[in-house]
Amino acid sequence: MSGNQTGSAKRPAQKTHNQRIIKKIGLWLLTGLLMVFGSLFLLNVTATRPLYAGVLVLLLVFHATLTIAIVYSFSDTVVSYVWRYRLAFLISACFPIINWSVVGFVIFFSQDHNLFGTITLLNMGISLVLAIIGAFLGGLTATAIDEGLWENNSPPPEQIQKEVREKHHEVIGNPGPEPISKRLFDYISALFGILLSMPIWSLITFLVWFEDPGPILFIKNSVTKGGKNFHQFKFRTMVPGAEVETGPVQAKRGDARVLLSGRFLRKTALDELPQLINILRSEMSFVGPRPQRTVLVRDYLEVLPEYAERHRVLPGLAGLAQVDGDYYLTPRQKLRFDRLYIRYRSLGFDLKLIMLAFLITFWYRWQDDWNGRLPRSLMRFGTNKPRNET
Numbered sequence: 222m223s224g225n226q227t228g229s230a231k232r233p234a235q236k237t238h239n240q241r242i243i244k245k246i247g248l249w250l251l252t253g254l255l256m257v258f259g260s261l262f263l264l265n266v267t268a269t270r271p272l273y274a275g276v277l278v279l280l281l282v283f284h285a286t287l288t289i290a291i292v293y294s295f296s297d298t299v300v301s302y303v304w305r306y307r308l309a310f311l312i313s314a315c316f317p318i319i320n321w322s323v324v325g326f327v328i329f330f331s332q333d334h335n336l337f338g339t340i341t342l343l344n345m346g347i348s349l350v351l352a353i354i355g356a357f358l359g360g361l362t363a364t365a366i367d368e369g370l371w372e373n374n375s376p377p378p379e380q381i382q383k384e385v386r387e388k389h390h391e392v393i394g395n396p397g398p399e400p401i402s403k404r405l406f407d408y409i410s411a412l413f414g415i416l417l418s419m420p421i422w423s424l425i426t427f428l429v430w431f432e433d434p435g436p437i438l439f440i441k442n443s444v445t446k447g448g449k450n451f452h453q454f455k456f457r458t459m460v461p462g463a464e465v466e467t468g469p470v471q472a473k474r475g476d477a478r479v480l481l482s483g484r485f486l487r488k489t490a491l492d493e494l495p496q497l498i499n500i501l502r503s504e505m506s507f508v509g510p511r512p513q514r515t516v517l518v519r520d521y522l523e524v525l526p527e528y529a530e531r532h533r534v535l536p537g538l539a540g541l542a543q544v545d546g547d548y549y550l551t552p553r554q555k556l557r558f559d560r561l562y563i564r565y566r567s568l569g570f571d572l573k574l575i576m577l578a579f580l581i582t583f584w585y586r587w588q589d590d591w592n593g594r595l596p597r598s599l600m601r602f603g604t605n606k607p608r609n610e611t
Contacts, residue, residue: 252290280348281355288313288359306360306434313356317348357427364434371438372461373452377515382450385515388522389448392529396447399506399535402568407507411500418494425456425491428482435461438495443512446535450515451504454495458483490582496538508571509537510559521552528552531559534566539578 291309300308364370426437441453463478479487486492499505505512510531513521521528542550542558550558562570 252287252294277347277351280351281358284313284316284352284355285359285362287316288356289363292360292363303434306363307431309363310356310360310431313359314353317345317352357430360430360434361426361437364430364436368435368461370436371440371454372436372457373440374442374463375516376442377450377519381516381519385444385450385519385522386448388519388526389529389532392526393447393533396533399446400568403506403571404503406568406571407500410507411497415497415501418497421491422494425482425486425494429457429480429486432480432482433460441512442515443536444515444518444532445504445512446532448518448529448532451499451512453505453512454498456486456492456495458486458492488586490578493538500538504535506535506537506571508539508562508566508574509535510555510562511540511543512536525552525556528556530563531556534563539574541574544574544577544581 288309291312292305295305295308361370429437436457439455439457439459441455442450443453445451458480459476459478460480483492496505500507513536518528540559541562542555546554546558562574
């Protein structure tokens with residue numbers, strides 16, 4: 222009796238094991254077929270005639286599909302999770318090189334070197350570019366299926382969000398609307414910024430994904446105007462799940478969780494580019510107090526209720542505290558700078574702070590003798606009159 226029970230208990234596991242083997246064989250067959258038919262397609266179609274729109278789409282789809290098939294072909298093998306994606310991308314992207322080696326051999330011994338050779342060389346270049354793009358899109362698709370393309374890190378419970386909103390209402394009431402000139406400047410500049418920086422977005426996405434395949438964006442739950450919680454978008458600069466054990470904490474100097482590409486993105490502030498989307502959604506501005514995490518703001522308000530005053534205005538990509546202060550300022554020090562900004566804010570002052578933020582990011586920060594502080598002559602407030610805040 223016990224023997225029968227033991228045997229029946231093992232059958233589901235055995236069946237599952239057999240299913241995995243069948244699935245694995247199917248994936249390898251699919252990968253092999255894709256490579257065979259891809260070779261025939263490249264050699265017989267793209268080598269002898271100009272590439273039309275339909276052919277270009279087929280090339281993209283082929284390399285994306287090949288990448289996905291290779292990724293899952295490596296599952297349940299000795300290949301590490303990270304290298305499944307890297308190898309799948311490299312194999313799919315470099316696959317045309319093998320095919321074009323055959324074509325080059327044919328051209329070398331062909332009597333018609335001119336027209337055939339010219340078309341082939343042109344198609345070779347186009348195919349290699351499409352192979353890289355298609356392989357990368359396939360890798361992103363597999364990542365989206367497995368993990369998603371963004372990491373919503375430590376979303377605060379609704380109760381904490383409610384406490385923060387209520388505390389802000391007690392201290393600052395209902396903040397007035399943003400000046401129309403400021404919102405127009407923000408919206409138009411953010412729209413043009415996104416369009417002009419798309420190539421940079423693509424390069425950053427590839428660097429982050431290839432170094433550490435996983436989510437591309439990092440969602441930071443922060444406080445916007447009036448104490449409301451919002452999703453602050455950033456490019457991921459740390460390993461996934463960096464705060465699983467520590468909870469939401471600020472990064473430290475030399476933090477081991479930061480990626481190699483992340484160090485460069487943080488130093489150049491390029492990890493902040495996705496916040497242009499937040500500006501378009503009226504959750505942020507180009508200039509204003511830097512957003513702080515909702516859970517941290519809740520803690521700050523318990524000992525410093527007036528910290529809510531910084532949220533009379535929209536948070537910004539650049540802030541006076543970061544331009545004239547330091548990333549590691551205490552909450553009270555940040556509040557002092559933010560009060561000064563709110564007091565003197567104007568479109569002209571915003572433009573000056575944007576210019577200074579660019580100088581810090583792309584000039585001063587790269588100087589060997591940079592001590593983290595701007596010259597006093599650059600930080601004069603000029604003739605701006607203080608704004609009356611209610």
